[in-house]
Amino acid sequence: MLSIEQQEGAKFRHFVIEPLLVVSDNTLKPYIKGRIEQLEKLGHKVSERSIYRWLGAFLESDGDIRSLVSNKHNSAPKEKRLHTEVELIIEQVLNNSYKRRELANPKKVHYEVVNEIHNRNKESEANEKLPYPSISTIRRRITDSDSYERDKVRLGHEATRKKFASARLLQPANRPLQRVEVDHTKLDLILLDDNDYPLGRPTLTTAFDKFTGNLLGFYVGFEPPSYVSVMNCLLHASSPKTYIKKLYPSVKNEWLAFGLPEFLVVDRGKEFTSKHLIDACLQLDINLEFTKARSTWKKGIVDRYFKTLNEGLIHQLPGTTFSNILKKGDYDSEKKAVMHLNSFLELLHIYIVDVYSQKPRSLNRPAPAKMWKKAMENGFTPSIPSTKLDWKVALMKIGTSSIQNTGIRKAHLFYQSKELSELKIRLVMKGKGTKVTYKYDPSDISKVYVYNEFDKDYLEVFCTNQEYSQNLSEYAHQVFVDETREEEKASFKIEEIAEAIAKIVQKAQEEIQSKKDRQKQARMEQKGSTAIIEKVKKGTIAVTFEKKEEGKEMVKKEKTEHYYN
Numbered sequence: 001m002l003s004i005e006q007q008e009g010a011k012f013r014h015f016v017i018e019p020l021l022v023v024s025d026n027t028l029k030p031y032i033k034g035r036i037e038q039l040e041k042l043g044h045k046v047s048e049r050s051i052y053r054w055l056g057a058f059l060e061s062d063g064d065i066r067s068l069v070s071n072k073h074n075s076a077p078k079e080k081r082l083h084t085e086v087e088l089i090i091e092q093v094l095n096n097s098y099k100r101r102e103l104a105n106p107k108k109v110h111y112e113v114v115n116e117i118h119n120r121n122k123e124s125e126a127n128e129k130l131p132y133p134s135i136s137t138i139r140r141r142i143t144d145s146d147s148y149e150r151d152k153v154r155l156g157h158e159a160t161r162k163k164f165a166s167a168r169l170l171q172p173a174n175r176p177l178q179r180v181e182v183d184h185t186k187l188d189l190i191l192l193d194d195n196d197y198p199l200g201r202p203t204l205t206t207a208f209d210k211f212t213g214n215l216l217g218f219y220v221g222f223e224p225p226s227y228v229s230v231m232n233c234l235l236h237a238s239s240p241k242t243y244i245k246k247l248y249p250s251v252k253n254e255w256l257a258f259g260l261p262e263f264l265v266v267d268r269g270k271e272f273t274s275k276h277l278i279d280a281c282l283q284l285d286i287n288l289e290f291t292k293a294r295s296t297w298k299k300g301i302v303d304r305y306f307k308t309l310n311e312g313l314i315h316q317l318p319g320t321t322f323s324n325i326l327k328k329g330d331y332d333s334e335k336k337a338v339m340h341l342n343s344f345l346e347l348l349h350i351y352i353v354d355v356y357s358q359k360p361r362s363l364n365r366p367a368p369a370k371m372w373k374k375a376m377e378n379g380f381t382p383s384i385p386s387t388k389l390d391w392k393v394a395l396m397k398i399g400t401s402s403i404q405n406t407g408i409r410k411a412h413l414f415y416q417s418k419e420l421s422e423l424k425i426r427l428v429m430k431g432k433g434t435k436v437t438y439k440y441d442p443s444d445i446s447k448v449y450v451y452n453e454f455d456k457d458y459l460e461v462f463c464t465n466q467e468y469s470q471n472l473s474e475y476a477h478q479v480f481v482d483e484t485r486e487e488e489k490a491s492f493k494i495e496e497i498a499e500a501i502a503k504i505v506q507k508a509q510e511e512i513q514s515k516k517d518r519q520k521q522a523r524m525e526q527k528g529s530t531a532i533i534e535k536v537k538k539g540t541i542a543v544t545f546e547k548k549e550e551g552k553e554m555v556k557k558e559k560t561e562h563y564y565n
Helices: 004-020 025-041 048-060 084-098 106-121 135-144 147-155 157-164 227-238 275-283 296-312 341-358 368-377 388-395 418-429 474-491 494-513 515-525 529-534
Strands: 179-186 198-200 203-209 215-221 263-266 287-290 397-402 408-410 413-415 435-441 444-452 457-462 540-549 552-562
Touching (some): 025 048, 084 106, 084 135, 179 227, 215 341, 275 388, 275 397, 296 341, 341 368, 397 408, 408 435, 418 444, 418 457
Parallel strands (some): 179 263, 263 287
Antiparallel strands (some): 408 413
């Protein structure tokens, strides 16, 4: 799509550097000098600096010839430049007057610019007065400005998007699991806990197959969108749904859709850009594709499903909050709420498997379940990892730590095993240090999976405090830790610490006065820490820490330390 001149320029630069691409950096300079001589014989004069620059750009772009296109076409137009202060005034007026919702024409902008310059010229000397720009100059500045950003301010984002992008080509999907879209939504429904107390509106995370329109999997939870919800959603999406008949016998049809996606389409939320998801996708050979900001049309199928789900199921249930205040009226959602989480999950399965998956998407598109079944009959096989453990571990959160004598330390907890100690010895013997990478399930921090780079597998390492950590989530543990810190802060009195430090400083000043004499005397009497400690009677100190949360014991341990012989 570039001009012939730009294309030929890039081809020539590639011709210049092509023989040098197979040369290592250490021996590059003599080859460049030789290449310059060869080019001179062919009638081309190229500097050494240019060759280095072209080589660097080409290699940095992973061999993309477009990196060798000259950027001279981006140079400023050759026209008479206005005074810098006049340019600033024009830009200021454009931002304040033209880039706003109320319509302003170029003539009005020109008058405002002239008036601003006139007011400044009143206070200037005759030889410092600024010239007035012509109205044609103002028109050019408006035309040259970013029309998309300008109209976004004047017309609004949605109207501007429709104006500039009335039709957009989406990346097509030609087979199941080729493109899978993942997103979150807060459901318009209030659920109850086991004691019939309102829990609030849960968040639904879903994974959709673009080709067949099937829902691959979901996760319903009460935490805000996070990697925990993404991890659980992908686990459910990748797994065969063999549990349904046993857990929800009221579901009539089979949930056929499952498997690992080739491309995972997500937005730029922090849960999607986290190192945890990036690492998981690398391990499972999933291509992660990010949509641009405010590009909801790129994940159209999942957004349409949320609307369909609300209208087809959620808004029909007692306790719904509806989608807007007008539909809700005087309906008391909390008072009408009667549904528990497990009951809602059963209804959600019925809706997904027996309703949504069985309905044709359009006149030309069969039902999602039928499309999936037909693909399998034609030889399609869902991609899944070879072992369940590797599959789950790959989707877990990632962390790094050094192996100490006490094992791995994570968030004030320790993880240790015989195999971990042996791995530490092997790492040290190979001169690799003691730092390792591990995976952990944020919903159960009672164990971690440490990667063994020698055997290419994971070591299951348990927390040394199983009584506390068993089935404890990372979030709950952090809440306990934060509460403990707050209690410690409450008992901390800075005035007493400051007073003690002041006494130490005063005492030190007094001690300095006769330091040398006392040191000589102490040396003669053999005074030291051992002598002082031996005068103290043998004793012990017992430390007890107890923390309870809603009747559940968090930690209870007694530690006795013997300080004296």
